Amino acid sequence: MKIKPVILCGGAGVRLWPKSKNNLPKQFIDFGGWTLFQKTLQRIKNPIFDYPIISTNLSYLKLVRNHLSKYGIKKYKIILEPFKKNTAPAILSCALLQEISYEQPMIFLPADHLIEKTKQFIRSIKLNKKHLNDDNIFIFGIKPNSHSSQYGYFITKKISKDINKVIKFIEKPKKNNAKKIVKKKGYWNSGIFFARKDSIINNFKKYQFKTLKLCIDSVNRSKISRNVHYLNKKSFKKIQEKSFDYAILEKSKNINGIKLNIPWSDLGSWKEISNIFKKNKSRYFKKSNVFYRPWGKYINLYSGKGFLVKELVVDAKSSISLQSHRYRSEHWTVTAGKPKITINKRKFFKNINETTFIPQGAIHRIENPFKKAVKIIEIQTGAILKETDIIRYKDIYGRVN
DSSP states (O other): OOBEEEEEOOOOOOTTTTTOBTTBOGGGOOSSSOOHHHHHHHHTTSTTBOSOEEEEEGGGHHHHHHHHHHTTOOSOEEEEESSOOOHHHHHHHHHTOTTSOTTOEEEEEETTOEEOOHHHHHHHHHHHHTTOOSSOEEEEEEOOSSOOSSSOEEEEEEOSSSOEEEEEEEOSOOHHHHHHHHHTTOEEEEEEEEEEHHHHHHHHHHHOHHHHHHHHHHHHTOEEETTEEEOOHHHHHTSOOOOHIIIIITTOSOEEEEEEOSOEEOOOSHHHHHHHHHHOTTTSSOOOEEEEETTEEEEEEEEETTEEEEEEEEOTTEEOOEEEOSSEEEEEEEEESOOEEEETTEEEEOOTTOEEEEOTTOOEEEEEOSSSOEEEEEEEEESOOSTTSOEEEEOTTSOOO
């Protein structure tokens, strides 16, 4: 039996402000020729999957349809939520569709994740499919490569050769606690769930019966038009907003972890985008263009609508001009060296992996007083992203405006 993929595509995803907004969440941002939703659609083209169900809302319906058409997904169903109620009602509403057989495996995928080594991901799905039953739920965990406080974690206990039972969930711990969790071999909670339809329904019967009743009513009374199920507003409005983690996973005694050691990101910040670039210069981004300057060089890495990503290389004992921009802001992530940074009247040093934000109009500079080159990933956002938008106030190379 094929696995039914469900793509959860209703979240606002506004952490990449100013590019991501309520009407354009990060799953739809064009990262120079690709989007996160596109990457998710590509993952489910594997023959182990049935045609997809996409859970979204009216604000994103046109964007979803455009993606499905552009990337050749001809057979699909869209479940349209009249209100944003978090992941628990979204997952249950999809599982309740009559066309899904009672014992059919289902995998629930956020639309805004970037997963590399897809073959390993698919292999783990195939290996664990045989362990699904009418009560258990599997959650995919990612081996941490940092002590991040941006993600939730879970800790498992091995109960058989193939099964790692989840014994504890930890929601976005502080950095000191994250270090302890990683030492205990905790995994990042990816938000990807794998279960049979009957298991989803049975768990809601046990732990969220009121939500189950209201979702059944909303699905049964939904209006269908052009492959879109418009869930009933009256019933859906009464549903309490809850995440699937809180509603089910933290209450059930039969949750198992699938541990993956693969590159993964939810691209939840400009720093994450910078990190992905550093590791995958040739895989995701357009061909570089190198421009030499008296202080070193910059490389145009990739661009999308309204943003541009560069790598700045400031040579030893060199400095860019003291400058400002009328039409853009900048976000810097240090990847090598220790730059001295000026922003208006503030002067400070930054270390590797540290970031700083330069607001539109702020007077700023990068200086490198040391013997090793400074490297910075610069993300520009704004109306005009050209070298002409530079006002120079001081410059050791005589390039003052």
